[in-house]
Amino acid sequence: MRSPAIKQTNTHSFSKTLAKDWDRNKWKYILMVPVIVYLILFCYKPMYGLIMAFQNFKISRGISGSAWADPWYKWFENFITDPYFPRIIKNTFTLSGLTILFSFPAPIILALLINEVKNKVFKRSVQTITYMPYFISMVVLCGMINVYCKQDGLFSQIAVALGGTAQNYLASPDYFRTIYVLSDIWQKIGWDSIIYLAAISAIDQEQYEAARVDGANRFQQMLRITLPGLVPIIMILLILRLGGILNVGYEKVLLLYNPSTYDVADVISTYTYRLSFPTSGTPMYSKSTAIGLFNTLVNVVFLVTTNAISKRTTQSSVF
Amino acid sequence: MKKHFLTSDSIFQFICIVILIALCIVTLYPVWYIMCASFTSNTYLVSHPGVLLRPHGFTLGSYKLALTHPLLLSGYKNILIVLFISLPINILLTLFTGYFLASKKVLFKPVLQFMILFTMFFSGGMIPAYLNVRDLGLYNTLWALILPGALSVYNSIICKTAIEAMPDSLSESASIDGANDITILFRIVLPLIKPTIAVLLLYYGVGHWNAWFNAAIYLQDNEKLPIQNIMRAILIANSNILNSAAAENDQVNQFAESIKYATIMLTTIPILCIYPFLQKYFVKGVMIGAVKG
Numbered sequence: 001m002r003s004p005a006i007k008q009t010n011t012h013s014f015s016k017t018l019a020k021d022w023d024r025n026k027w028k029y030i031l032m033v034p035v036i037v038y039l040i041l042f043c044y045k046p047m048y049g050l051i052m053a054f055q056n057f058k059i060s061r062g063i064s065g066s067a068w069a070d071p072w073y074k075w076f077e078n079f080i081t082d083p084y085f086p087r088i089i090k091n092t093f094t095l096s097g098l099t100i101l102f103s104f105p106a107p108i109i110l111a112l113l114i115n116e117v118k119n120k121v122f123k124r125s126v127q128t129i130t131y132m133p134y135f136i137s138m139v140v141l142c143g144m145i146n147v148y149c150k151q152d153g154l155f156s157q158i159a160v161a162l163g164g165t166a167q168n169y170l171a172s173p174d175y176f177r178t179i180y181v182l183s184d185i186w187q188k189i190g191w192d193s194i195i196y197l198a199a200i201s202a203i204d205q206e207q208y209e210a211a212r213v214d215g216a217n218r219f220q221q222m223l224r225i226t227l228p229g230l231v232p233i234i235m236i237l238l239i240l241r242l243g244g245i246l247n248v249g250y251e252k253v254l255l256l257y258n259p260s261t262y263d264v265a266d267v268i269s270t271y272t273y274r275l276s277f278p279t280s281g282t283p284m285y286s287k288s289t290a291i292g293l294f295n296t297l298v299n300v301v302f303l304v305t306t307n308a309i310s311k312r313t314t315q316s317s318v319f
Numbered sequence: 320m321k322k323h324f325l326t327s328d329s330i331f332q333f334i335c336i337v338i339l340i341a342l343c344i345v346t347l348y349p350v351w352y353i354m355c356a357s358f359t360s361n362t363y364l365v366s367h368p369g370v371l372l373r374p375h376g377f378t379l380g381s382y383k384l385a386l387t388h389p390l391l392l393s394g395y396k397n398i399l400i401v402l403f404i405s406l407p408i409n410i411l412l413t414l415f416t417g418y419f420l421a422s423k424k425v426l427f428k429p430v431l432q433f434m435i436l437f438t439m440f441f442s443g444g445m446i447p448a449y450l451n452v453r454d455l456g457l458y459n460t461l462w463a464l465i466l467p468g469a470l471s472v473y474n475s476i477i478c479k480t481a482i483e484a485m486p487d488s489l490s491e492s493a494s495i496d497g498a499n500d501i502t503i504l505f506r507i508v509l510p511l512i513k514p515t516i517a518v519l520l521l522y523y524g525v526g527h528w529n530a531w532f533n534a535a536i537y538l539q540d541n542e543k544l545p546i547q548n549i550m551r552a553i554l555i556a557n558s559n560i561l562n563s564a565a566a567e568n569d570q571v572n573q574f575a576e577s578i579k580y581a582t583i584m585l586t587t588i589p590i591l592c593i594y595p596f597l598q599k600y601f602v603k604g605v606m607i608g609a610v611k612g
Contacts, residue, residue: 027499027501032415035435039435043438046444046451047441047447052446052450129347135594137529139550139551140547140583142555147579217328218327273445288446292445293444295444
């Protein structure tokens with residue numbers, strides 16, 4: 001972090017520096033007042049609420065009136081010894097891992113394919129069409145999946161035509177992961193390819209010229225020039241993605257799962273959601289906050305680690 | 320170079336085009352299906368599930384119902400209210416933050432910058448945020464959908480990058496002429512970063528339009544729910560939320576299947592009509608966002 005003006009305190013008095021800074025930048029500070037109010041009310045005040053993770057929080061008593069948990073790590077211990085703990089950790093890493101394995105390379109392949117097309121109109125049309133699903137809301141996407149996966153829906157019809165049997169795919173634990181990953185690719189492949197297309201357009205054209213002279217065909221050029229040209233940006237995005245490994249798209253899981261698929265679909269955030277907003281019984285606010293804090297901390301650790309690796313290997317970092 | 324009809328290059332290009340066309344079909348067909356189904360009569364949908372290539376028994380009945388049903392209407396009304404109030408707040412806060420982060424020689428910038436960026440990586444989580452909304456008295460009001468997400472730090476970094484890309488001389492000469500920061504921001508900076516503002520409007524707008532989770536935990540009354548949450552009830556929970564609110568139950572039952580498709584179309588079409596025109600701008604926005612993290 002840079003500290004440009006602070007060193008001047010040696011020569012001027014601090015109040016003089018303050019007065020000068022205010023005189024120069026007062027409107028900048030005044031414009032920031034609503035932003036600071038927002039940050040305090042909606043970002044920092046909830047952080048104070050994290051105290052709940054170390055309390056036996058009762059909503060009727062509030063944070064100041066609730067008793068401390070004994071021992072202080074009670075809810076964290078409770079979470080780790082929870083019978084569902086192995087299941088939700090496994091599912092979180094599996095869904096996240098599968099997304100990285102399949103959804104991450106898909107837009108790279110798409111960008112390479114689009115790059116091979118010479119016809120400008122066709123190229124632009126493919127781009128516009130593949131960007132579209134990104135703008136479809138999660139509710140609508142999951143609603144569409146619901147309609148297609150029904151007992152008599154599109155997928156069953158296709159399965160029957162191919163000699164299989166009709167079934168409700170969303171009710172079966174066997175298909176949840178496939179549905180989750182394939183729909184993720186469908187929705188994001190175009191949007192995520194934008195960055196790779198931009199990187200491709202920055203590759204030096206002379207390299208292709210030289211390769212052509214050496215007799216390389218388009219496919220060889222793609223493998224030997226375009227793909228290596230993309231490696232730096234691929235590395236950065238991959239490291240960033242690994243940094244958010246616990247961030248499973250929980251909104252989508254919430255919309256798609258049901259008790260019959262909890263075994264493969266229940267992740268950390270959906271479990272916290274059910275603890276906090278149970279259909280019956282008392283909400284477990286303290287435990288849920290503790291899990292949330294655990295999740296955030298693991299994410300921060302992952303992010304800092306991957307950022308450090310990224311800094312060392314690719315010279316690019318978030319901070 | 321001689322041109323052969325069947326060189327390895329032309330075969331390769333042909334394969335690429337075939338794959339891309341297949342991808343486009345896979346992308347478009349589900350949406351085409353929804354569109355056909357929305358114009359198809361309910362009886363046909365129930366008796367012929369599966370592949371639809373065109374509307375059958377063309378009817379606008381489900382659209383009529385969707386556009387007159389009180390709960391769907393209130394859903395559209397609520398989301399429009401949210402957008403109308405949110406977007407100006409979002410853009411102003413983002414602009415102020417971007418301008419501040421792009422400014423130089425400001426004594427407290429490092430402190431504030433840290434305070435802003437810290438929120439990107441650390442947050443209270445679901446329950447503290449929920450109880451905070453209750454404490455502030457926003458529970459079960461539309462403000463609960465507007466205020467908690469009023470500023471996206473990520474978007475303000477995009478805005479900051481756009482402002483930094485402007486030549487310094489512009490704002491410097493203005494400030495020598497005696498213009499204060501507010502004049503500089505609104506008279507000089509804002510007109511120059513209009514394309515970025517368009518992208519930010521798209522990002523925030525799509526975000527609000529498609530959001531449902533906050534409304535699901537912060538709102539209690541069905542009449543206050545935005546359209547996505549009404550859709551969630553119809554499409555995913557298969558609830559009879561429409562029946563209970565409608566006077567004409569028969570009509571709802573008559574279109575039970577096809578009204579799903581009509582509402583999907585009505586909530587998706589507005590965005591699908593806007594984004595192609597903003598394409599060249601959001602491509603830029605994605606790049607800035609990715610470069611900066």
